[in-house]
Amino acid sequence: MKPTGCAVVAFAAWILALSPVAADDVNRMPGKMEYGYRPFDGQVSHVTPPPFVWLHHKGAKTYELQVSGAESFDEADRAADVTTYRRIKYNLYTPSEVLKPGRYWWRYRFLDGGETPSAWSQARAFTVDRKAEAFPFITPQECRKRIPDRHPRLMIRPEDVARLRGQIERDRVLGEMFDEIRKQADGYVTAELIPEPTVMASAHVGGNREHWWPNRVTTIKALQAADTLAFAYLITQEQKYGQAARRWILHMAGWNPMGPTNHLLNDEAAMPFLYMLPRAYDWAYDALSPADRDTVRRVMKLRTQTAFSVLEGMRLLNCPFESHSNRLWHWVGESAICFYGELEQSPEWLDYALNYFFAIYPVWGGVDGGWHEGANYWNSYVYRSLYWMDVARSALQFEPLTKSYYRHVGDFALYVVPPHTPVGGFGDLSYYPPGADWRYTIEYFARRIGNPYWQWWAEQKGGQHERGVYGLLREASSKPIRPRPPTRLPSSKVFRGVGVAALHDTILDARQDVAFLFKSSPYGGQSHGHNPQNSFILCAYGDELLSACVYRDEHGGKWHRTWAWSTHAHNALLVDGQGQPKNSPSAQGRIVAFKTTRQADYVAGDATEAYANANRFVRHVVFAKPDVLVILDDVEAKQPATYQWMLHGLSEFKVDEAAATAALQRKNAGVSAAYLSPLPLTFKQTSGYDPEPLQKFPTQWHLEAGTKEKRDRMLMLTVLCPYQGQHPPRPVLERVETDTAVGCVVTSGGKRRTVAFRKPGVDGSADLGTLSFDGAAAVLKASRKTVFQFEVVQ
Numbered sequence: 001m002k003p004t005g006c007a008v009v010a011f012a013a014w015i016l017a018l019s020p021v022a023a024d025d026v027n028r029m030p031g032k033m034e035y036g037y038r039p040f041d042g043q044v045s046h047v048t049p050p051p052f053v054w055l056h057h058k059g060a061k062t063y064e065l066q067v068s069g070a071e072s073f074d075e076a077d078r079a080a081d082v083t084t085y086r087r088i089k090y091n092l093y094t095p096s097e098v099l100k101p102g103r104y105w106w107r108y109r110f111l112d113g114g115e116t117p118s119a120w121s122q123a124r125a126f127t128v129d130r131k132a133e134a135f136p137f138i139t140p141q142e143c144r145k146r147i148p149d150r151h152p153r154l155m156i157r158p159e160d161v162a163r164l165r166g167q168i169e170r171d172r173v174l175g176e177m178f179d180e181i182r183k184q185a186d187g188y189v190t191a192e193l194i195p196e197p198t199v200m201a202s203a204h205v206g207g208n209r210e211h212w213w214p215n216r217v218t219t220i221k222a223l224q225a226a227d228t229l230a231f232a233y234l235i236t237q238e239q240k241y242g243q244a245a246r247r248w249i250l251h252m253a254g255w256n257p258m259g260p261t262n263h264l265l266n267d268e269a270a271m272p273f274l275y276m277l278p279r280a281y282d283w284a285y286d287a288l289s290p291a292d293r294d295t296v297r298r299v300m301k302l303r304t305q306t307a308f309s310v311l312e313g314m315r316l317l318n319c320p321f322e323s324h325s326n327r328l329w330h331w332v333g334e335s336a337i338c339f340y341g342e343l344e345q346s347p348e349w350l351d352y353a354l355n356y357f358f359a360i361y362p363v364w365g366g367v368d369g370g371w372h373e374g375a376n377y378w379n380s381y382v383y384r385s386l387y388w389m390d391v392a393r394s395a396l397q398f399e400p401l402t403k404s405y406y407r408h409v410g411d412f413a414l415y416v417v418p419p420h421t422p423v424g425g426f427g428d429l430s431y432y433p434p435g436a437d438w439r440y441t442i443e444y445f446a447r448r449i450g451n452p453y454w455q456w457w458a459e460q461k462g463g464q465h466e467r468g469v470y471g472l473l474r475e476a477s478s479k480p481i482r483p484r485p486p487t488r489l490p491s492s493k494v495f496r497g498v499g500v501a502a503l504h505d506t507i508l509d510a511r512q513d514v515a516f517l518f519k520s521s522p523y524g525g526q527s528h529g530h531n532p533q534n535s536f537i538l539c540a541y542g543d544e545l546l547s548a549c550v551y552r553d554e555h556g557g558k559w560h561r562t563w564a565w566s567t568h569a570h571n572a573l574l575v576d577g578q579g580q581p582k583n584s585p586s587a588q589g590r591i592v593a594f595k596t597t598r599q600a601d602y603v604a605g606d607a608t609e610a611y612a613n614a615n616r617f618v619r620h621v622v623f624a625k626p627d628v629l630v631i632l633d634d635v636e637a638k639q640p641a642t643y644q645w646m647l648h649g650l651s652e653f654k655v656d657e658a659a660a661t662a663a664l665q666r667k668n669a670g671v672s673a674a675y676l677s678p679l680p681l682t683f684k685q686t687s688g689y690d691p692e693p694l695q696k697f698p699t700q701w702h703l704e705a706g707t708k709e710k711r712d713r714m715l716m717l718t719v720l721c722p723y724q725g726q727h728p729p730r731p732v733l734e735r736v737e738t739d740t741a742v743g744c745v746v747t748s749g750g751k752r753r754t755v756a757f758r759k760p761g762v763d764g765s766a767d768l769g770t771l772s773f774d775g776a777a778a779v780l781k782a783s784r785k786t787v788f789q790f791e792v793v794q
Contacts, residue, residue, distance in 0.1 A: 366497010374427010
């Protein structure tokens with residue numbers, strides 16, 4: 001019988017159902033908010049095994065991963081040594097066994113609800129470094145073995161309590177620290193309970209915002225009482241502390257999880273419950289009755305599951321570029337450890353947190369120690385993660401700091417915010433220098449990693465070591481380290497992962513330094529790292545000279561959104577008056593070259609992707625130490641355009657339009673700017689903000705230097721000469737250009753320096769007058785007859 005049309009269609013559908021999903025589905029390019037594929041093709045891993053990450057697929061029920069010691073995955077091939085991992089729940093996997101040093105290939109596929117497999121993805125090669133440190137995943141089975149079946153578990157194990165008591169009794173410093181804790185606890189014993197907030201408030205406009213942050217502060221203050229009393233009871237076993245801890249714990253457990261501290265309404269007020277109430281429960285466990293414990297477990301089940309649902313709902317494992325959730329995951333993990341074996345959801349919560357930590361965290365940090373959201377958020381988030389480090393180390397008995405990132409984590413503070421710096425660099429809220437609490441963060445890593453330079457930085461902050469419960473626990477579990485000033489380290493450093501370069505004359509003391517911070521980031525302008533690509537900040541001799549707009553009245557509010565996020569508000573370039581997309585991951589840049597020497601530095605950033613109307617924008621910077629910065633902007637518009645160069649400062653610029661110069665003076669230092677333009681420029685200066693922010697910030701002046709004529713291409717030179725004191729130098733500047741190079745001769749204070757840049761598209765030797773060079777840029781100091789060349793290091 002000849003089949004009917006419907007039968008043919010049904011038969012074809014049946015065949016398709018049995019066939020693998022098309023390979024395109026497993027080889028697509030990641031979206032801007034997706035984490036992508038790790039290890040990327042050709043990557044060298046410094047931990048073993050490396051974590052494997054791929055893209056989430058909507059129809060996937062499980063995934064399979066294959067790792068081969070040969071390019072072939074054919075198990076019949078004797079050269080292939082293939083390991084297959086099956087029934088993987090998430091779009092990532094970290095094996096629980098190490099891989100030997102060598103070259104490997106990996107691929108993945110997914111299976112849908114009917115167990116139909118997709119095609120295998122393309123194979124990606126990676127290498128496990130011969131010095132790679134073992135960092136195998138902690139499986140659920142291992143978690144069950146390692147987590148104590150008794151309390152305490154968080155930061156201290158049952159078998160360690162007696163030892164800690166002995167340390168406190170014998171060690172003078174620990175004894176003094178505990179006396180302070182005990183004094184605080186005595187105050188809480190008789191203190192009135194802090195009432196639960198009553199106003200339902202969120203961070204959103206119109207959501208009773210004025211109560212949003214105070215509700216968080218109230219929550220933390222109340223939970224600190226419970227934590228302090230619980231720890232005092234754990235150490236002393238005195239009933240007055242145990243009963244007071246019980247009173248505060250049950251009081252906090254009685255706050256309505258769907259009220260003002262509801263996670264979906266006010267996550268800032270809700271998150272402290274995830275880590276502080278579990279600690280109090282854990283440390284005062286013996287002071288609680290079975291009924292008390294059930295009460296706490298019920299409320300923490302609801303609070304933690306709500307937070308976990310938020311993480312799952314936003315698919316953080318696939319799209320991790322979010323701010324608050326990059327601390328929420330470890331709060332969930334800490335709660336999971338506390339209630340492991342007591343709440344049935346705990347293993348799932350913990351497995352999720354461990355998968356995120358091993359494979360993705362820190363998503364905002366490059367392996368070289370940077371932090372995309374800026375130094376202020378770096379300290380805020382990295383400090384909070386120390387709780388996770390301490391909990392994981394005690395309960396799970398592994399060293400979280402094995403991750404490559406932590407080998408460089410303190411360098412971000414050392415170079416971006418050296419001692420006595422006037423500002424905190426790029427990113428939201430970085431308009432003030434590091435506070436005393438930064439010492440706690442740096443000192444923690446200095447001791448754990450054993451880095452004397454970081455310890456030196458910490459001690460430059462002054463003040464005392466971290467105090468309180470966490471300060472005591474960290475003092476008792478780490479060894480002091482002797483500080484060493486970074487006199488032998490390079491004075492400048494690049495953080496390629498986040499696209500930040502810090503150029504310095506010295507990092508020993510910002511009051512004697514000229515510092516040029518440059519940003520061109522592959523993260524774009526998203527989240528709290530909103531500054532545009534190829535923008536910069538200039539500080540000198542303890543003063544902020546050319547400023548970034550890192551002020552914030554309310555995140556995402558009208559002023560923050562329209563002004564602070566705009567390219568106009570930063571030391572950056574506009575093309576036909578247009579800047580980069582605001583607060584967007586698509587506004588990407590790359591640092592494409594960096595070289596540092598004692599005499600001169602060179603950095604180049606490519607921000608072409610960040611401009612819709614440009615075919616090319618590469619900004620080159622040469623820092624001829626100690627006091628000359630030459631910037632070359634190589635820009636090509638998609639059609640003839642005008643170009644505007646923005647500068648911002650906390651004083652009014654004195655502009656000489658005829659000479660194409662501007663100067664800005666601050667208390668300790670100033671800067672002169674000269675525009676060596678091939679076209680006439682027009683200048684415009686304004687001050688203040690439009691629109692006005694909701695709170696008062698220091699007044700900034702905004703200087704725009706723009707071309708009058710439209711051109712499709714520009715090679716623009718800007719020379720910045722920072723100086724100490726109130727008397728600016730009067731450098732003699734000359735723009736020089738040949739067929740192969742462009743640059744300038746700077747004569748100041750009896751010194752003559754030639755700075756040259758290779759023109760785009762020029763091969764072989766480049767020449768600028770008597771200066772001949774083979775690199776991307778060069779500096780000739782005439783007094784030394786020495787040429788410093790800078791190669792492009794991709």
